[in-house]
Amino acid sequence: MIEYRSLRVALLGGGTVGSQVARLLLEHADELAARAGARIELTGIAVRDVDAKRDVDLPHELFTTDAESLILGADIVVELIGGLEPARTLVLQAINSGADVVTANKALLATHGPELFEAAEQVGAQLAYEAAVGGAIPIIRPLRDSMAGDTVDRILGIVNGTTNYILDRMDTTGDSLESALAAATALGYAEADPTADIEGYDAAQKAAILASLAFHTLVPVEQVHREGITGVTAAQVESARKAGYVVKLLAICERLRDPDTGDEAVSARVYPAMVDRAHPLAAVHGANNAVFVEASAAGDLMFYGAGAGGAETASAVLGDLVAVVRRHVAGGPGIAESTHAELPVLDIGQVTTRYAVTIEVLDQPGVLAAIAQIFAAHGVSVEQLEQTLSDDAGRATLVIGTHEARESSLADTVAALAADPVVDQVTSVLRVEGA
Amino acid sequence: MIEYRSLRVALLGGGTVGSQVARLLLEHADELAARAGARIELTGIAVRDVDAKRDVDLPHELFTTDAESLILGADIVVELIGGLEPARTLVLQAINSGADVVTANKALLATHGPELFEAAEQVGAQLAYEAAVGGAIPIIRPLRDSMAGDTVDRILGIVNGTTNYILDRMDTTGDSLESALAAATALGYAEADPTADIEGYDAAQKAAILASLAFHTLVPVEQVHREGITGVTAAQVESARKAGYVVKLLAICERLRDPDTGDEAVSARVYPAMVDRAHPLAAVHGANNAVFVEASAAGDLMFYGAGAGGAETASAVLGDLVAVVRRHVAGGPGIAESTHAELPVLDIGQVTTRYAVTIEVLDQPGVLAAIAQIFAAHGVSVEQLEQTLSDDAGRATLVIGTHEARESSLADTVAALAADPVVDQVTSVLRVEGA
Known part of the structure; x- marks a missing residue:
């Protein structure tokens, strides 16, 4: 011995x-x-x-x-x-x-x-x-050591088990947010006060840590744009499902260019987004976590497992x-964190992604052209536009999928849509990630 | 600067x-x-x-x-x-x-x-x-450092991209092994001499490395049981598909008990096996790799990505x-490998797993009882037995799924089946893993 x-x-x-x-x-x-x-x-x-x-x-x-x-x-x-x-x-x-x-x-x-x-x-x-x-999932050492010689381009993380359980349940059962949350609470997946989880605070903290590691840049949590899942409706989940997507709360860390200066920058943000069902993250069910990493040399990697639990x-x-x-x-000291890059963190308004916008419009001639014009006027390129059958009240529902557009441009577009007399209401705006 | x-x-x-x-x-x-x-x-x-x-x-x-x-x-x-x-x-x-x-x-x-x-x-x-x-997939550091405080119970790895491409193609197109291999060669996934891949030598080396790390025990490649995919037929893949399984070449590292002494031991082995389509490894397509780790405290983890490429x-x-x-x-020295456990590596005959056995029998009264008796006599418990329609020549096909049985007992069972006059031939024996 x-x-x-x-x-x-x-x-x-x-x-x-x-x-x-x-x-x-x-x-x-x-x-x-x-x-x-x-x-x-x-x-x-x-x-x-x-x-x-x-x-x-x-x-x-x-x-x-x-x-x-x-x-x-x-x-x-x-x-x-x-x-x-x-x-x-x-x-x-x-x-x-x-x-x-x-x-x-x-x-x-x-x-x-x-x-x-x-x-x-x-x-x-x-x-x-x-x-x-990520609880038990090894992700810190892989990012800090195993990938230390590569360039991480993007991380898409499902890093909060509570919200993944809730959204997964809404997707599979058609539950409302309220009843899915109640189920999560009953099963011990959600705490008595679920704010930190469902408002995205927990995921934002993890996004800050992952972005700091991946980009060799200190990204404090205050610079992480944060939206929780409390605005996600059963109708949005259902509509995403029909279109071949699933709604997930994502922590996104991205290396990108400042759209104004062209300089290298990073973004860290948390929000519910539509993910294609063919994407590996779409298969992450229940309270599990997964971190999907896109790197220049390594290609796509995924780390999957239980995200919480004692x-x-x-x-x-x-x-x-x-x-x-x-x-x-x-013997020998600890290795210092690598934070030399000091890349600027972009404001959410400067970030580009794709969007799915659902609006109810008056079903009358010229409406489509007017709507298309509003998108074009704000520099948002429409990839796909689908009109569903109009209802008895003479209203039709339009689902518009955009190409990559700047967040601020999309916000301006939505404001203009809401103010236009042919638009009854903007029903849903969801980002589309993972393409 | x-x-x-x-x-x-x-x-x-x-x-x-x-x-x-x-x-x-x-x-x-x-x-x-x-x-x-x-x-x-x-x-x-x-x-x-x-x-x-x-x-x-x-x-x-x-x-x-x-x-x-x-x-x-x-x-x-x-x-x-x-x-x-x-x-x-x-x-x-x-x-x-x-x-x-x-x-x-x-x-x-x-x-x-x-x-x-x-x-x-x-x-x-x-x-x-x-x-x-695992090429770009971080798996060595996660096992060596991140999981150093846990007890790894089992690793199921898809660690050879060439054979995963071939088996995935056989599964999705119905191709024979030969034409799937030809496709892999044409796409550069298989080398001119594919022996190291398709005979499982490459996977066996990786199994030796993973088992050594996971079990803190030096497992040389000579102690890794190795079977390649050259015996896998289109009929086996098709039959597995119909039953809800997919055939994968697995590198398996397992902590288990010596069935004779009850002592703690390990096993490292490589062979094609049936994996339930609901298992995360079933979704690993093309030339990708994935390592699925089951640990006592961490639960199930999976590491996924490109397994090869410059x-x-x-x-x-x-x-x-x-x-x-x-x-x-x-400053400070390298950390020595942790090999203190020195657990014995079991011979393949001592390992237990589940099996799917397909046999052709004479379609006559009493055959089922005779077959069941052969399994029972060798201590192999039958979980499921399915008889397909008999053909014109008076032969029926039986597909038998076993509970966990010792490899040596299964081998004895198969030998006895082959020697029995009511058995025309043993068409296929495949292990079932991942349950």
Whole structure:
């Protein structure tokens, strides 16, 4: 039996993920020591209430409310508190006390990433965060290391399991958003307050992290355009289905040109969009996640798996922990984040994509020409126009598919349509992605 | 403009991948320097014939036939010669001269992996090989780092693009193996001598590498059971299709119990198998690759993308190169391979899986009972038995689906079936995987 040295690991947070991490650390202590080259000694779990009920039965003496003392004696700190404070302060304390850090905290990285990366680089600390995006799906290390020599052109990510469950259910059952959300809540896929998921905040944080990695550019979450799924109707999903599309909430990170200057730039945005059913992302069902990466040399790649869950996320945390221990034992500093490119992040208005616009119009001669003229006047090129049968009230429904157009031009077009007397209402505007 | 230090990189091999690596290194020199923290100075490309025609136009003065001299002055050696020798000798020379090594050589790793890992560990050299499996698909680092804290239970990999193209074409067009192979050759997906692909040698090497990583156990290619696709018939593919399955050549790495001792063990094997059309691997078309990983905590993951091609494989080589340069600059040794588990590799006869057996029998009373008795006598439990209409000659076709059974028991069953007077012939035996 090999005698391994011990590394002292402090766990901050004893929630769903934290208790699974602690359980796996204790259950697999010998195996993890052999893999990592050192015993991972769990010195304590900092929580708000040491007597709170846990998902997992863990030794009571491990729990403490004194996170700061726990950090002081640690070689490695695993931060699973979530949210911005006290997580930010504690992670900075850990780094500055000489510890390496593993975190699953997407909000923290998306908001204070630059400060944390800078602090880690100053002292040569490792800062690992595979669990922050895509739960158990390895996506951080593939982007940071395996693809470090390639040019990532675009990432389309289904990175929020709750909204994917809801949209998938709307697609397969015809449910309204409300009843699909109710089902998600009943199954534990949605939290009591689902705002962070359904309004796209969670996905926007992940988009910021993915864009930063993919484009070697710090993209703070404030620069991620965000729209949630609360505006998605059963009629939109049904209409997309009939046209061969499925509506997905996408986190999109794109390398593109500034339309005004022609300079290289990037965009990070989150919104519900129509995806062709032949696209691999269309087959991502339920609460699963997938990240589709388009790169210059590698071509199209996809990473797929469970995006959340205590054990699943704990898997990613433990992978980071073993990798960090290996490096800690071998010696040598952490590798600093690569943020040299400093590409500008485009405003949503400057981004181009394709659109499906549904409008109700008065069914009278010359209407089609008038509508087409409105699109043309704003520089939006129509690829396809379909008129459905008119109703008894003399109204017809038009579905217009555009070529790539600038977001601001499309917005102007929609405003002009809504103001035109032949238009009864603009029923739906959805972006089309993945072509 | 930051002044970076230079690292001297020697490229061994100027073929399809090597010339793409050289092209990308030269085209993206500034960007790669900024990402890696050092300029990657390509000092030369060792080839057999400096005047041979290349896919890419590269400066003639880079080429040399003197690989050994090139290695001597290098900080990092990129080995893209392929095959066992002189690749093995040159990689060992590189390691022993103090260089880090990046290789895409699956044959070398699957055969001499232990020797190379040992040599690298002795001197603290980095040895990176993301490109050896799955072309551009990041799978080595995800398994080695991101999943280092989890227990991998099974890997099902489509890791050979040529055979996936052929089987996919047989499935979609009804082609025979011969005409699907001819199509693959015409499209450049199959080489003039397709033996390494269609006989499963390429997939077996990749299975050895994946199993070694996943199970922390050195699995040499000689211990990988290997069957190619040359025995797969259009009738088998058609019959599988009708039953809701697709035939895929799978590289299977499995953690299981020795059926005799109950001890923990592993299996690595390559053969064509039936996969349920609802399984994510069934949707992997053309020459694409995918690796499906089942892990205890992470659940099911899939990694998908182009499995071959010069630029695609070069992407993985460059990712490794940037990661190796970063560590070279930061300091600290390479991380040794984790091979501590030393689990026994089971013989194919000890492995259990499910089977679909097709036999032609005399259509007479008592035959079904006789057949069922043969299965039962060998301990193979029948899950499903379907008899098709008998033909004019008084023969019927039986398709028998089994529960999980031991490979040796199934072999004995098939031998007994073939010897029984009521059996005209055993038409097809295919394993069923992925359930």
